[in-house]
Amino acid sequence: MTKLIVPVILAGGQGTRLWPLSRAARPKQFLPLLGPQSLFQKTLERVGDRSLYAPAIVITNSDYRFIVAEQALESGATLTAILLEPVARNTAVAIAAAAAYAEEHFGIGVMLHVLPSDHDIAVDDGYNLAVHQAVKAAGTGQLVTFGIMPTHPETGFGYIKADAKIGAGIRPVERFIEKPNAERAAQMLAEGGYFWNSGMFMIGSDAFLRECATLSRDTLTAARGAVGKAKADLDFIRLDEATFATAPNISVDYAIFEKTDKAAVVAVNFGWSDLGSWDAVWKNATRDSAQNLTQGSVTLSGVSNSLVVTDHAHVAVDSLDDIAVIATNDAVYVGRLSEAQKVGAMVKTLRADKSTVGLTEIHRTAYRPWGGYSSVLNGERFQVKRLFVKPGKKLSLQKHHHRAEHWVVVRGTAEVTVDGTITVLSENQSIYLPLGCTHRLANPGKIDLELIEVQTGSYLGEDDIIRIEDEFGRA
Structure with missing residues (x-):
């Protein structure tokens, strides 16, 4: 072990x-919100000390498997495994499955540091001390959570009540408190002895799984069964869907930590944020002298205490205070920065309308393991896209029943296979792919390949793809 x-x-x-x-x-865990690295990559970096940590086990949605693999590769991180959840069932069974897999790989009783992938954390002496205190306590069978010393009456977090102090070691959890209203949050802050529930845990695998057996048997049965019947798929481990789906849809807090008598907390005050809203991003970033944070192409005049982010169009804001403007190439959000928690309610409204639900699900730019594409223009019987392919990557060998395609190379070198014939194209060259032909696009060069694709036909949906061969296991 x-x-x-x-x-x-x-x-x-x-x-x-x-x-x-x-x-x-x-x-958000895959977005570079506070610098060039994504929050997921920062989490990988935080556990990169091989004198302390083994390579991580990542558990994620099957739809994110290539993003996880790509971002881990970019950051130079070695992983023990990427476990794929076949359906969403919250954190209890996810952690139980990871614990069961860890015991198969490392042995019974292995120490696990459970971490959300979307938090911003400052690694300092306080952080390192808390980790070592948590390891020592978890080694005695306690299930340790990290309680953040609150700095303001936050209503967006759950709380932990405990007789704990910074640097004073581990204390038993007295109780967990749901997200409070503003009045109750202020009262708890004034009383003291309450900590933000960070969602980070240090647990021995055997102790945790024993508590699952006692407190949430269905969770344990589903987790062990899904791991036992898991199948390898390229570099991923697919948990068995039928078994995993039998797990209750419940968080680890509800299923285990609020019921066990082994819950303990280490009080910490290192820099931490779950970046759960745009005002949290603003608070945790470096701002200018007028307390503005901007990302992308932005011009401000007479603006203060605001956040303006754009990944596409140039955004100009004049004579406003306490404003959040988030602009993408297909949607713009404008609201009070101090009321940024309301974005979640706005998303629920968008999801409830079939004409806008797509805006909550996909970006105009879609990422694939080989690169991705952006939608440029749509019309009746035609669609224009910008494709980008990473060096050495290739799309699946495929064909379409309802559309033809025209490709124009904008940058780089394209290797195009059409019905078995290979053609190499450079910048400003183009090729026509007739309806029904078997074709493949590859980038044999050293730089990104960028091309414009014009689709024409009676049906242009992404599901009109018949994959014949695919190096990413999608055929």
């Missing part, structure tokens, strides 16, 4: 409070 801590990184969430940048197809 390894003496190292095994990180378990939860990367399957579909956070919507950072809409329109964060959407179901590419949620």
